[in-house]
Amino acid sequence: MNDTFLQACRGERTAHTPVWFMRQAGRYLPQYQKVRNKISFLELCKTPELAAEVTRQPIDIFGFDAAILFSDILIPMEAMNLDLDFHEGKGPIFAHPVRSHKAVDELVVPVPEESVPFVLETIRLLRSTLQIPLIGFAGAPFTLATYLIEGGSSKVFLHTKKMMFQEPKLYHNLLAKITACTSAYLQAQARAGAQALQLFDSWVGILAPCDYEEFALPYVRSIISDLRAVTDVPIIYFANNGATLTRLTTTVGADVLGFDWRLPIGDAVARAGNHAVQGNLDPLALFLPKEKLEARIKSMLTDSRDARGYIFNLGHGILPETPPDQVKIAVEAVHRFSGKS
Template sequence: MNDTFLKACRGEQTPYTPVWFMRQAGRYLPEYQKIRSKVSFLELCKRPELCTEVTLQPVDIFGFDAAILFSDILIPMEAMGLALEFHEGRGPVFPQPVRDRQAVDALVVPDPKERVPFVMETIRLLRRALQVPLIGFAGAPFTLATYLIEGGSSRVFLHTKKMMFQEPELYHDLLEKITACTSSYLQAQARAGAQALQLFDSWAGILAPCDYEQFALPYVQSIIADLRAMTDIPLIYFANNGATLTGMTVTAGADVLGFDWRLPIGEAIQRAGDHAVQGNLDPLALFLPADRLEQRVKGMLSEARAARGYIFNLGHGIQPETPPDQVRIVVDAVHRHSGR
């Protein structure tokens, strides 16, 4: 087992810098597209053998130092009793948004073993197949709430912020249910065999710091406290577009803080304090010419030497248009220039 990633998460010395990419299994890979052409995205998420195959693809092709479970952050939201659809070019859609007391009260907190057994089976299959650690994941409660309240993706998050500001009791009741669901879901992943867990707070950066502190952070802290009580595996928290929030994200309780590209990695490390750090190449920097891309990687590795532990990653998910050869350049450069 290559445990370099786990050692970096714990702040232990590593022979080289481990690397994995957010959304490393997906649409930029022809091997993924071949499978995806035969099934819908939602069906793929619910078929353990196919999920296992697409999770393994980038590890086998590029030599990543960790695998991340192939799934979607909204899978447990469907298990709460909501209809979920995925539309090409539009993304996830909840046809009946959660915007009133009746809708919040109708949500259930599911038993993961009963409602999403396919996720746990995928984890078990992957653990038998992988020679690198497996990362499980979930969406952070605020991010999940935006999808439920808006009915899908949004640019301004009008309905979410209206509920926060005009009906805070309803908002907090919704978040408590989402938090209970997410905590149970991640605990089930740990029991199934996930060796690290990441909370994705994709939309945290839309909040003013004072609102993040009140409407998002406490729920992240609650989930991490629950996990700490039952497992010692590394926990990663990624608050996208969160440069203004780092004074609070360091209090979330995670072992590792993920950063997007809006902060230089050296500054991110300073702000992270005693945490290991993950990130933070701009995903579109993968379109740089090969020599400049390698120089960018080399510069980041140099800046990151002061980190308690460092995991090379993108600052957000890889874009579908990315040429796979560019991914290989980065993985090879990270390994080569960090000492492998």
């Protein structure tokens, strides 16, 4: 088995730099589209055989060093007694945003084996066939809360911040329930066989450091502390657009810190201290000409040489418009320049 990814997570020496991409299974792949055109996105997430198939597709095509479970961060939120739908062009929609004490009281903290058995079955199916590590994941509580409060995606997060600042008790009650749900969900993924776990804090970069410390950090720490009590799988924390938060994100308890492209990888390594580092090619850099893309990757590998452990990744998810041939160039360059024979 190729376990360079797990070795890097643990800060061990690796024969080559492992590489995987966020959203590596998805819309940029014709093979994915062939499956997706027959079924809705939510149905795909809830059909273990198909979810496992699209998880494996980029591994078979590009030779990534880790697979990430095909699912969505909002799947466990639906299980909390919420109506979730995905609209083309609009993204996820919660028809009834959570903005009152009554709405929070009506949320349930589900038992994962009962509420999302399809996710756990997908993990088991993948573990029986993959020859590389499988990453499970969840959204971090603040990021999940923004979707519930806003009713979907947002540009300014007006309702979220209004609740934080004007109704902090309501906000913290909501975050406590989301945290309990997410903690149980990740523990169940580990029991099912996930070999690493990533917490996606996709929207946390909208917070000032003082607000992150009060309204987001305690909940991330709580989840990781819960996981530490029951499993030793590596934990990755990705705070998107979080360069201003690194003094605090280094304290969450994760093994690996993921960084977006707004911070040079050498600076990320310096700030990460005793953590392994994951990142951080701009997803749109995959549109560079081959020679320039390879040069940028080579430079990143050089600049990350002092990391306790290094995992090459994008600074956020791969975009649907990305040509698959560019992904192949990137993966091959990481392997070639880092010494994989």
